[in-house]
Structures are given as structure tokens and as C-alpha cells.
Amino acid sequence: MTTLPTKTDRKLGLVIDLDTCVGCHACVISCKGWNTQNYGAPLSDMDAYGAEPEGTFLNRVHSFEVTREQAPPMVVHFPKSCLHCDNAPCVTVCPTGASYKRTEDGIVLVNESACIGCGLCAWACPYGAREMDGAEKVMKKCTLCVDRIYNENLPEEDREPACVRTCPAGARHFGDLSDPDSDVSQLVAAREGFDLMPEQGTQPVNKYLPPRARDSLDMPDLASLCDPAPEATGFLGWLDRALEKL
Amino acid sequence: MHPAPSLILFTTLSGLGFGLLAWLGFGLKAPTGFAAIVFFGLGYALAGIGLLAAAFHLGHPERALLAFTQWRSSWLSREAVLSAATLAVMAPHAAASAFWGTPLPVLGWLGGLLALATILATAMIYAQIRAVPRWHHWSTPPVFLLAALAGGALLAAKLTAALWLMLALSLAMVAHWVAGDRRFAGSGSDAGTATGLGKIGKVRLLEPPHSGRNYLLREMVHVVGRKHAHKLRLIALGLGALGPAFLLMLPASYLTALLALVLHMTGMLAQRWLFFAEAEHVVGLYYGR
Ligand code: SF4
Numbered sequence: 178m179t180t181l182p183t184k185t186d187r188k189l190g191l192v193i194d195l196d197t198c199v200g201c202h203a204c205v206i207s208c209k210g211w212n213t214q215n216y217g218a219p220l221s222d223m224d225a226y227g228a229e230p231e232g233t234f235l236n237r238v239h240s241f242e243v244t245r246e247q248a249p250p251m252v253v254h255f256p257k258s259c260l261h262c263d264n265a266p267c268v269t270v271c272p273t274g275a276s277y278k279r280t281e282d283g284i285v286l287v288n289e290s291a292c293i294g295c296g297l298c299a300w301a302c303p304y305g306a307r308e309m310d311g312a313e314k315v316m317k318k319c320t321l322c323v324d325r326i327y328n329e330n331l332p333e334e335d336r337e338p339a340c341v342r343t344c345p346a347g348a349r350h351f352g353d354l355s356d357p358d359s360d361v362s363q364l365v366a367a368r369e370g371f372d373l374m375p376e377q378g379t380q381p382v383n384k385y386l387p388p389r390a391r392d393s394l395d396m397p398d399l400a401s402l403c404d405p406a407p408e409a410t411g412f413l414g415w416l417d418r419a420l421e422k423l
Numbered sequence: 424m425h426p427a428p429s430l431i432l433f434t435t436l437s438g439l440g441f442g443l444l445a446w447l448g449f450g451l452k453a454p455t456g457f458a459a460i461v462f463f464g465l466g467y468a469l470a471g472i473g474l475l476a477a478a479f480h481l482g483h484p485e486r487a488l489l490a491f492t493q494w495r496s497s498w499l500s501r502e503a504v505l506s507a508a509t510l511a512v513m514a515p516h517a518a519a520s521a522f523w524g525t526p527l528p529v530l531g532w533l534g535g536l537l538a539l540a541t542i543l544a545t546a547m548i549y550a551q552i553r554a555v556p557r558w559h560h561w562s563t564p565p566v567f568l569l570a571a572l573a574g575g576a577l578l579a580a581k582l583t584a585a586l587w588l589m590l591a592l593s594l595a596m597v598a599h600w601v602a603g604d605r606r607f608a609g610s611g612s613d614a615g616t617a618t619g620l621g622k623i624g625k626v627r628l629l630e631p632p633h634s635g636r637n638y639l640l641r642e643m644v645h646v647v648g649r650k651h652a653h654k655l656r657l658i659a660l661g662l663g664a665l666g667p668a669f670l671l672m673l674p675a676s677y678l679t680a681l682l683a684l685v686l687h688m689t690g691m692l693a694q695r696w697l698f699f700a701e702a703e704h705v706v707g708l709y710y711g712r
């Protein structure tokens with residue numbers, strides 16, 4: 178059914194700390210690794226060793242520059258994957274019922290054996306979180322590692338999404354965002370976590386934490402610290418003086 | 424958005440086919456006998472070729488029947504259901520007109536209404552997508568409906584109606600372009616809201632996530648078409664609506680009607696190409712375009 182549940186029992190999702198992320202792309206690779214070898218069609222690469230390689234990824238890291246007034250510009254690494262929206266437009270547009278949002282935990286999934294590969298859900302997502310696989314021709318998206326988080330064959334500490342497990346900087350957090358007492362909800366409250374493109378009305382579950390305010394240094398006038406320009410001698414000195422007179 | 428030939432053919436041809444079927448359904452003096460075979464045959468053929476072109480767009484056409492199941496929520500599913508219903512309901516009316524010379528007005532009217540609903544559903548597939556602000560506007564359905572009805576009237580030889588509909592179509596297209604040019608700014612989405620960093624300062628893409636292309640860029644960030652938008656608008660307006668309208672004001676003859684049809688179809692192909700090519704998707708904000 179591609180109608181959305183009116184309410185989900187839990188809202189599992191990610192909280193991504195833009196202050197801590199160092200843009201290493203480790204989460205991109207671990208995501209691709211896990212999701213290529215486990216649930217669903219593998220994430221293919223096209224022309225992998227050719228001139229124009231490209232592939233299917235469920236998580237990609239962009240890097241932005243933020244120019245501030247009265248302060249040096251800031252580089253912010255920005256991982257982006259499906260936000261498991263409460264009001265997910267990608268689900269309601271699906272003609273086959275392949276796209277759905279789970280009532281028990283709010284995860285948005287694709288039933289690949291019912292997907293006709295029409296691509297409409299990818300158009301409906303404002304965030305570019307869905308990609309049609311070039312080889313399998315079915316829609317791929319982040320599953321929140323649904324085959325890890327409930328997987329009793331894995332050791333307890335591995336029962337979280339691959340990207341969270343792998344992030345060397347601790348920039349990714351996983352939990353239930355419907356529970357105000359959960360670690361992730363506390364983190365969002367403490368750090369003023371925000372939604373991406375709230376004006377699109379998607380009500381994302383995933384939240385982002387803004388970069389913390391940077392220390393400001395009373396910067397001395399750097400130019401005054403430089404050595405005075407050396408006096409030119411010889412021919413250049415003559416040229417310099419001659420030009421000066423003009 | 425990527426102007427896929429299959430989608431351009433689907434929307435123009437099936438639109439024209441369902442437009443013609445609507446006229447044949449509502450027609451007070453419906454054609455009978457051989458004329459009915461020709462007219463209904465053309466309507467079914469155009470609608471069918473359009474739907475077939477749409478099926479070519481699918482990654483897994485063998486599962487297409489599943490697309491009939493989600494009509495409660497999905498406009499694409501509604502489109503599938505309505506188009507099938509139109510063709511089914513119209514069939515007895517077409518057969519009775521062709522072989523027994525007695526149109527079945529009740530089924531004709533019902534089929535005509537279903538044909539209109541089908542065209543509306545096609546338009547809503549695009550108009551519902553908020554992430555493409557240019558499409559997400561009330562002016563999208565009128566363009567699709569009027570294009571189908573104007574072209575259909577031309578094919579059904581309802582020349583006076585065709586003239587007025589062509590003029591209405593030209594207004595609808597202009598409204599869609601004028602409104603469309605302000606839609607992206609009006610959507611409130613920019614690089615600042617997309618990243619949430621707009622509060623801190625001005626946001627600029629420094630490094631894309633990968634050096635190559637990807638599905639998202641190919642499908643949703645089509646920038647080539649935006650360059651020629653102006654010329655294509657003139658072509659769409661001139662050939663698609665105003666040219667045929669002018670020809671329809673001349674004394675009616677087969678030649679002018681045929682010429683009007685050729686111009687109209689060429690113009691509508693340009694319009695549809697542009698409809699996709701100049702539509703900006705907000706995901707472009709994550710890629711700095
Ligand atoms: S981020 Fe996109 S794909 Fe994920 S639930 Fe929201 S709209 Fe759907």
C-alpha cells in the first residue's frame with residue numbers, strides 16, 4: 178500500500194553532526210559494501226574501469242563552503258541519504274505499492290520484486306535519495322540497514338546502520354526520534370538539530386546538527402608582520418625608480 | 424528534468440488519442456460506418472501507441488500490471504486505471520457506431536468523461552511533484568487538457584471548436600511559462616535551506632560527492648535545454664497553437680486542416696520537450712545547479 182501510515186510506532190533515523198564530519202567518505206563505502214552484499218539487488222557500477230565510471234550509492238557526501246560575514250569561510254562536509262520522511266512524497270506516487278513506509282519503525286523501503294522501475298519516486302524525492310540501479314533497473318534507497326539493526330546473528334554492537342558503525346569521527350548517530358528521551362532526541366534538542374528543506378513539507382525523520390560556533394581570534398594585522406619589501410638594486414632598482422617618477 | 428523521448432511521445436500521442444476519443448464520445452453527430460472505423464481506429468491507435476511508449480520507459484515492463492493497484496494514492500496508477508477504463512467503456516460505443524450505425528450515447532458520454540479524467544491524471548503525475556516547482560502549479564493540467572482537446576477537435580473535424588481551443592491553449596501555455604519562471608524562487612528552496620546552513624552564511628558547493636555523473640544528475644539536472652527555452656517557446660506557441668488557429672480561420676478545406684494538424688503536432692512536441700527540459704528539480708541545489 179502506498180498510502181502513508183497516519184502514525185508510526187517508532188521513528189528510527191539518523192542524526193548527522195555537520196560539526197564533526199570530516200568528509201572522509203568512509204560511510205559511503207561501508208554503505209555500498211554492506212548493501213551490495215546483503216538485502217536486495219546489489220549496487221552496481223557502470224563502466225567501472227572506463228572513462229566515465231558511475232555507480233549506485235545510497236549515501237553520498239557533498240562538501241559546501243559557507244561564506245560568512247565578518248568571519249573566514251567555513252567548509253562543511255555534508256553526508257546525505259534517505260531521511261525516512263514522515264510525509265514521504267516518494268511513497269504516495271508509487272503506482273505499484275513497491276514503495277512503502279513501515280508502521281512499526283517508520284523505515285521507508287522498496288519491495289524490489291514489485292518495482293516496475295518507472296522512476297517516479299526518485300522524481301518525487303526533493304533530496305535525491307533514490308537512485309535507479311543501472312543493472313537491475315529497480316529503485317534503490319537507504320534501508321537504514323534494516324537487515325543489520327534487527328539481525329540477531331550479528332554481535333550487539335553491530336546492530337546499527339553500517340555508516341554509523343563505520344564513521345571514524347562519531348558524526349553519525351542512530352536511534353528512535355519519536356522518543357524524546359532517546360540519545361538522538363536529546364542530541365537534537367541540545368544542539369538545535371534541523372530538517373533539510375522543511376518548506377517541501379516532507380517532515381524528515383533524520384536530523385542534522387549545525388557546525389558549532391568557531392572560536393574567534395583577535396587577528397593581528399597580518400600585513401604589518403611581513404618584512405618590508407626589500408629595496409631593489411641594479412637594473413631592477415633603476416627600473417623601479419624610473420617607473421616611480423612617471 | 425531529462426526530456427526522455429518515450430515520455431514526450433507518451434504524453435503527446437496518448438493525449439491526442441484520448442482527446443479525439445473524448446470528442447467521439449461526446450459527439451452529438453457521432454460518425455458511423457466506415458468513418459467511425461477510421462475515427463475510432465485513429466483514437467485507439469494514438470492512445471495505444473502513447474501507452475506503449477510509456478511502457479518502454481519502465482525498467483521492468485513485465486510487472487506493469489501491478490501499476491493498476493495503487494489508484495487510491497498514486498496519480499500514475501490512476502492514469503493506468505482510467506486509460507484502461509476509457510478504452511474498455513468506449514469499445515461498445517465504437518463497435519455499435521461502426522458496425523450497426525447506432526452510437527450508444529450513454530457509453531459514449533461515460534467514455535468521454537473517462538478520457539478527460541485520463542488526461543487530467545497524466546497532467547497530475549507531473550503537477551503533484553512539489554520538488555519540481557515549475558510543474559507543481561495549477562497551470563499544468565490546463566495545458567495538458569487543452570492540448571489534448573484542441574488536437575482531438577482538429578482530428579475529429581470539429582473545426583470551430585478547434586479554433587477556440589487553440590486560442591485557449593496558447594493562453595494556457597503562456598500562463599504556464601510566465602508562472603513557471605517564478606516558481607523556483609517562490610518555492611522557498613535554495614542552497615541555504617537544502618543544507619540548512621543558510622543561517623550561517625552564503626552556501627556554495629565546494630566539491631560534488633563524486634567526479635563522474637550519476638542517475639540523479641542525468642534524470643533530474645538537465646541544464647542544456649534551459650539555454651534554448653526562449654526559442655522553443657516561440658516555436659511551441661507559433662506552431663502548436665497560433666499557427667493552427669490562423670489556418671482554422673481560413674475557409675475550411677482538407678489542406679488547411681491537415682496543415683494545421685501537422686503544425687500543431689510539431690509545436691506540441693517542442694512544448695513537451697521544453698516542459699521536461701526546462702523544469703528544474705530542487706535536487707540540483709545539492710549539486711550547485
Ligand atoms: S528522503 Fe526522499 S526517498 Fe527518503 S523518505 Fe524522504 S522523500 Fe522519500
Ligand code: SF4
Pocket residue numbers: 270271272273274275276287291292293294295296297298299315316
Ligand atoms: S520506480 Fe519502483 S518504487 Fe519507484 S515509483 Fe516506480 S514502481 Fe514504485
Ligand code: SF4
Pocket residue numbers: 197198199200201202203204205238254256343344345346347348349
Ligand atoms: S564516515 Fe563520518 S566523518 Fe566520514 S564522511 Fe561519513 S559521516 Fe563524515
